[in-house]
Amino acid sequence: ETVMTQSPTSMSTSIGERVTLNCKASQSVGINVDWYQQTPGQSPKLLIYGASNRHTGVPDRFTGSGFGRDFTLTISNMEAEDLAVYYCLQYGSIPYTFGAGTKLELK
């Protein structure tokens, strides 16, 4: 099983800040990584697919990068609506596995 380790577990941020979230796979998954955003009481929403492709309608302040084992989600200019939990997912091998999530909070 490919373990996805997200860091940090939580982060205190400020509006307008640049935020970087990390996800490390226990083995190479190529570019088979997605990023999801989940706000309280809502189902997860796809932000980034294939490591670096922004899903339809996702603001361009969200950028994904990485290949192999190391992946990053960057929010270039934090907005209040971005306060949420972010999950990475690998679908390069069965079982598909999610990271434990990174929670973004306000300072």
Add this chain to the structure above:
Amino acid sequence: EVQLVESGGGLVQPGRSLKLSCVASGFTFSNYGMNWIRQAPGKGLEWVAYISSGSSYIYYAETVKGRFTISRDNAKNTLYLQMTSLRSEDTALYYCARRFLNWGQGTLVTVSS
């Protein structure tokens, strides 16, 4: 607009069975692989099962293999998850997803005596 509506959740005793459904609309259901994903209260996401568009390929998480069965009826645009031998650790909000592109709102399964 893509819509996925799960149903069938509820309170069930340990060892009993439950069948979840997910009705899809707004896309050609028969063209897409589908997933079930669950989220225990206050916890993260766990992939449960996948079925390909024509049901040729089916995969399960080890935690549910042998107890859960994923299936689909393309004529009815409906995805299913038959859950047997339920355990307390199966308590979660169960989401269906079109691949992982679109997710439903989930149906809550509570396993408790």
